[in-house]
Amino acid sequence: MSGADRPLIVRLRHWVGDVVLGVPALRLLQLHGYRLQLLGKPWAGALLAGEGWEVMPMPAQRRDRIALLRRLKQEAQAADPSFGRRVNSLLLPFSFSSALESRLVGLRSLGYAYEGRRLLLHRCLPRPRGVHELQAYWQLACELTGAHGQPPPRSIDLRVEPAAIEAAQRRLAAARMAPGFVLLCPFAGGTYDGRDKRWPLFAAFAVAAARAWQRPLVLCPGPNEVDEARQHFPDTVILERVNLGEYAALLKSCALMVSNDTGPGHLAAAVNAPLLSVLGPTDVAQWGPWGPDVHVCPQSEPGQWPSVDDVIDLGRRLLQRPH
Numbered sequence: 001m002s003g004a005d006r007p008l009i010v011r012l013r014h015w016v017g018d019v020v021l022g023v024p025a026l027r028l029l030q031l032h033g034y035r036l037q038l039l040g041k042p043w044a045g046a047l048l049a050g051e052g053w054e055v056m057p058m059p060a061q062r063r064d065r066i067a068l069l070r071r072l073k074q075e076a077q078a079a080d081p082s083f084g085r086r087v088n089s090l091l092l093p094f095s096f097s098s099a100l101e102s103r104l105v106g107l108r109s110l111g112y113a114y115e116g117r118r119l120l121l122h123r124c125l126p127r128p129r130g131v132h133e134l135q136a137y138w139q140l141a142c143e144l145t146g147a148h149g150q151p152p153p154r155s156i157d158l159r160v161e162p163a164a165i166e167a168a169q170r171r172l173a174a175a176r177m178a179p180g181f182v183l184l185c186p187f188a189g190g191t192y193d194g195r196d197k198r199w200p201l202f203a204a205f206a207v208a209a210a211r212a213w214q215r216p217l218v219l220c221p222g223p224n225e226v227d228e229a230r231q232h233f234p235d236t237v238i239l240e241r242v243n244l245g246e247y248a249a250l251l252k253s254c255a256l257m258v259s260n261d262t263g264p265g266h267l268a269a270a271v272n273a274p275l276l277s278v279l280g281p282t283d284v285a286q287w288g289p290w291g292p293d294v295h296v297c298p299q300s301e302p303g304q305w306p307s308v309d310d311v312i313d314l315g316r317r318l319l320q321r322p323h
Contacts, residue, residue, distance in 0.1 A: 005035050007076035008144075009069070009089040009107060011098050012040030012055070015189070016244065016263025019044055020270045021134040021290060022092055023051065024152050025141035029090070032145040037072055047244040047267075050159035062101065069105040084108070087123055087144060092137055094127065096120075110144055112136070134290050155292050158270035160252060164245030168253065171246065175237055181216040182209070182315075183251060183268070184236065185259040187225045195281040195303075197261045202278075203232040205258075205308045210235055212312050213319060215255065220247055220264070256318055258311065261287060269294050276315050280305040 008029060012019050019040065030036055038048070038055045045055040056072075059065050076083045084106075091098050091111035099117035102109040108122035118124050125143060128136050138152040171177075186202035199205070210217055217236040221229040229238050242250070247264060251257060251273040259265030259275065261282040268275040269291030277289055277296045281303050284296055297306040297314055 006033055007037055007080055007083060008034040009037045009072055011091050011093055012038055012044055013093050014041055017266035019047060020266040022137040023156050023158055025137040028141040028145060028147060043244055049245050050161040066101055066104055069101060073105055073107060090140060133286055156270040156290060160248045161245050165249040168246045168249035171239055177216060180255045181218050183218050183254045183257040185262055185264040188260040188262040192281045197282060199260055199278045199305055201308050205311055206233050206236060208308055208312055256315060265289050274318055276318060278306060278311055
């Protein structure tokens, strides 16, 4: 199947961690000759720029999304006469709406049977159970490429755009930040199994970590997180308006990241930054960060948060490792 240049319309998921975990699947598709036309959130472009992929922002209104999909379909048909006779769309989201919009446009989509959308998909697979989410995306790519049985890579190795690296270096220089700093991400969107994914002791931990580790602590809050960062983490260096490409570059320069179950944690693992992951209710087997230098702080009981002392001790051991 390789050697062709076949357009493939791919809808990305709506969370940073999901997009990061989908990178190996996208690379596999590209390796097998698919020309990726990625659709996703506006921030996804900066996140994936180092891979050389452009991401078209998905409009907020359904009628505008359908118009965009229809235009992409027409352009792809003009470039590839076989476009309409094969699977030509991959849906990484599990939502009913993504399948419905693709069907209304006449795309032949592959995705997981979920939320009653089986009849809307041209080809569907049962949603897998008991596997990591990266493996779920990988299985879709294997189904489309015929690479059945090929295991996913052990490391994502997300590429970072040179311009993002330069921008990150300028930020660090402006903040007079030397190597050896620790990045913190106390923020998290949504819940897991109805429970908050934010470690309730993160602010107390930051105070203790600054004293115990004697290293600068850095936060990169999102637009809606700046006030919280200033209020609860006043002794940290706060870098505002950092896009995800720059964030990835900062992670490559840090000595350690400490994070909740959230997108920047997955991003740290993807660029092989040392990551101390503090998880409470999250199922590690399905949603744990994927990478060679990921360390999940042990829990006294499944679903329980670790103590401040436990995180401090594990972080100290990680920071003392030889480089």
